[in-house]
Amino acid sequence: MEYFVHTAIILNIYAILIVSAQLVIGHAKLISLGQGAIFGAGAYFMALSMIRLQIPFVPAIMIAIAGNALIGLLIAWPSARLKGDYFVLTTLGFQFIIFQLTYNLSSVTGGSDGLGGIPSPRWPGLSDESQPYFILSLSVFITALVFMLYYRLLRSDFGRNIRAMSDNELLYKASGRSVIKIKSQLISFSAATTALGSGLYAVYMNYLDPHAFNLDKSILILTGVMLGSLTRLRGALAGALIITLLPEVLRFAGLPAAQGASLRQIIFGAVLVGLMFFISWRRKKQNQTNNNE
């Protein structure tokens, strides 16, 4: 049962991370290799405000959201102004910068020892045994909230503008809208909702390790988005399910732990390559049938 609760909480966190990444990678068509670092930044904002500033759960998560929104703007600032592949480069660089910051600023972040002692929010009068269930309910609640938010967002003017911009930037500008502005807004918004996943992670694990937010995590999130769906909310959930369960399946298959981590990344890499072959093959076939009609 404990194992089930643990997996369910992780699933919820991944669902939040993937639906947030979907806005950037799927809807805006900006490939990001820094989602893991954004996730980590939110978690450290959360943990540091709770530990160092003794702030309770709700205001702390507000701080994490605001902090991540700022980080989103920081990432968007150079990359939205330059054409081409600067977004993927900036996110990749940011991935390493955040790692170096959390790893090297050990007086603040605990460095390689990690950051422990993050308090969990408590429901008054609830016993210790029920605590995981409380965190699970909290996760489900927040995840539902995030999905509802994205449901509304994608059907609003903002969502339409994002799809229009990624469709035809030149025409988007010709319609009087600023590409830089909408990119900054959507990247910042996605980082802000990622912070909700970070907050849950921090208070559930009670401990942060810089290695939990490295490039592997970013690739994992990218794979989740690609596997699920680039645009559908349901797909984000499916993607989260796959990347949560795949490592468990591998573990049951009896892979030795030492090589397990590397093998998992190799599998994710192969999945990404295979998926790209599948997608372009499917589109080619579709085009052929369209032409025959």
Add this chain to the structure above:
Amino acid sequence: MNNPVLHISNLSKHFAISRKGMNMQRAEVLSSLHLIVERGQLNTILGSNGAGKTTLFNIISGFEECRRGEIMFYPAGRKPVNLLRLDASRRARAGIGRLLQGTSVFGNLNVEENILMAQKPVYAFGNLFDKTKHIAIEKKKIISKAADFLANTGMDYAQSRNRKAASLSAASQRLLAFAMLYVSEAELLLLDEPCSGIHHDQLPEIAEALRMLLSEQKTVLLIEHNLDFVSMVPGTCHYLSEGKIRESGTTEDIIFMYKSEQGC
């Protein structure tokens, strides 16, 4: 006469690398170009392939950088502005509309969404939570105006509103793009080859759409290669060659001149 909406003076543009061929020299596309566009009229620009017509439009729209020259825009009832000082999206908001060469609709958006993109942008996160009443009313107004426009040019809005723009025929896409300009608040419209890729039989529909734009008191600057079409919509005509407006006059005269220069 003498109520200009656009006054271009001394405009020069060169590209650092000539992308045609392997020679890497400076290619001067526009050199000290002058052009005055009168308000509410149709102005057609003729010129051979590669004469720099699209480049001129791109400079007016702000898609192409240009530091030499001046482009004064005189919006009705507002202060004149030098367009070269604004970025592309501000120019559009100041009142410059554009029909891009080729595709000028958002292919992944449906017809209704495309029309809504012609609405003045609402900033911040739009009306994400609060469906503000006046914005909703504004949307309805724009959509019904666009539906009327499309009906007049022979396209049924109700039937196609939920279809992706990319799935429409070339002519329907073009009409949709016209509808977007029609309902927008733009005063000066730059139309880059509205007839390219359109079947000859459908030219009257495009011409009708163009006349409707003019009937809305909009000023139109038109680039078109199809001389049949240009003769359908008479107005002032300019001949662009060697980076300058070589001659301005009636459509008939300039077409005659253009034909004789092209040697056909």
Add this chain to the structure above:
Amino acid sequence: MQELLIQILINGLVSGSAIALVALGFSLVYHTTRIFHITFAALYASGGYLFWYLSVGQQFDLASSLFIATLFPALLSLFLWLIIYKPLTNSGAEHNELMVASVGIMMIIIYLISLIMGDDPKLPSSALGKTLPARYLQLIVNIIVITVFLLITSTTRFGLRLRAFRDNPRLLGRLGINNFYLTGILFLLSGGIAGLSAGLSTNDLGISPFTGVHVFINAFIAVVAGGSGRISGAVAGGLFLGILQSAVVFLAGSEWILSLSFAVLIILMLVKPDGLTGLARREA
């Protein structure tokens, strides 16, 4: 004081020329095919590890270790183009899809390496000479290779085709020059440069699985800083970045190198939006 300055300058020239060489190798593929070829980082890592395995593990001599460490990534690069990029492009893959595929291959190669070799950093063998000669060797080879490439691209027929290919790949095809062989040669050269550069740097500093990615990021920034589109721009950007980095390493420590590179990128965009050589195109 003066010795310190000279030391900073020499270190800067070494790392600058290394960045410039890597930027050159990357831009060979990137500026012609427009593929965001991040697999380049993994090719670099494969060259570095192979060099380490041969020179330290198997006691090969320096020249043959370097040779094999150059040859293998070159062939791997060609192979990956043939079995991944080319079929993907043929079936009409979009830019983003090629990019994601490239990320996938990078992950596969890097984690295969760490599966086989372990993920601890591999240090250079002191038997191959003190670090100072290793550093000079790196500097000299970097400069020779870069100069040869600049000469080739600016004077020979091959270089002319290369520039024409970069400007307009389709036109070149119509002129009857075979894109297939040219692209193949470019991938081969690019992979070879990755391996050579990795071998030289491993000989000096050692290697770990993600060194290639760091080097790749620096090289890309150098390409941007230099003003994209020209190989000489990438070289200028690399030298500039390298000297700046070695100064900062003395002042603040090596852990801040990457953050510094990004600060440079951002400041450059503020003061010189077109890059050092002024050819980059900016969003209006």
